[in-house]
Amino acid sequence: GDSVTQTEGLVTLTEGLPVKLNCTYQTAYSDVAFFWYVQHLNEAPKLLLRSSTDNKRTEHQGFHATLHKSSSSFHLQKSSVQLSDSALYFCALSPGGNNKLTFGQGTVLSVIP
Amino acid sequence: GALVYQYPRRTICKSGTSMRMECQAVGFQATSVAWYRQSPQKTFELIALSTVNSAIKYEQNFTQEKFPISHPNLSFSSMTVLNAYLEDRGLYLCGASHRVGNTLYFGEGSRLIVV
Numbered sequence: 001g002d003s004v005t006q007t008e009g010l011v012t013l014t015e016g017l018p019v020k021l022n023c024t025y026q027t028a029y030s031d032v033a034f035f036w037y038v039q040h041l042n043e044a045p046k047l048l049l050r051s052s053t054d055n056k057r058t059e060h061q062g063f064h065a066t067l068h069k070s071s072s073s074f075h076l077q078k079s080s081v082q083l084s085d086s087a088l089y090f091c092a093l094s095p096g097g098n099n100k101l102t103f104g105q106g107t108v109l110s111v112i113p
Numbered sequence: 114g115a116l117v118y119q120y121p122r123r124t125i126c127k128s129g130t131s132m133r134m135e136c137q138a139v140g141f142q143a144t145s146v147a148w149y150r151q152s153p154q155k156t157f158e159l160i161a162l163s164t165v166n167s168a169i170k171y172e173q174n175f176t177q178e179k180f181p182i183s184h185p186n187l188s189f190s191s192m193t194v195l196n197a198y199l200e201d202r203g204l205y206l207c208g209a210s211h212r213v214g215n216t217l218y219f220g221e222g223s224r225l226i227v228v
Binding site for chain 1: 119145147149155156157159162204206208210215216217218219220221222
């Protein structure tokens with residue numbers, strides 16, 4: 001079956017530094033959409049980014065990600081993190097034109113002053 | 114914009130009783146609704162996927178007998194957790210989209226606490 005792997009459980013950074021949250025995946029489908037969701041404390045996950053195009057950079061709210069099918073990756077990056085970026089980040093994929101999202105385990109981003 | 118409302122936000126129920134949660138889509142037609150459970154460990158489990166005018170598809174380990182779902186129109190869906198026990202605790206999320214394959218927009222979730 002499909003799987004999404006987020007290798008870091010917790011990333012702690014000082015405000016202003018760059019961040020990269022890793023996401024790799026396995027799927028047998030060729031037509032797949034990829035997502036990053038952000039979940040703040042006691043809130044529901046909110047869509048941050050979506051992409052289904054290989055090698056195309058997608059940006060939103062200062063975050064960006066590029067789908068690389070050659071390496072099965074969809075890493076999330078930001079050049080300068082802010083305190084308000086502290087949250088739980090989930091990478092997910094939805095294959096074959098359906099709405100069955102497969103989520104990674106999530107990465108907690110903790111930004112400190 | 115697309116908004117999804119879920120209620121109640123939080124329910125405390127006694128072991129063996131049931132909890133019904135509702136999901137309302139505003140600003141778009143929720144053709145497809147996915148119900149997820151986020152465990153206390155924050156992992157997601159897909160319970161079922163519902164598309165209007167199609168049969169509801171339950172994932173392995175989830176059944177209609179335990180989690181009956183209703184999706185009567187393009188703006189509303191409900192799910193009940195019957196005979197809730199400790200292992201049913203978690204945040205139940207409704208994700209709705211206009212078309213199959215489109216982005217899922219999540220509601221705020223209905224948290225089930227079983228005592």
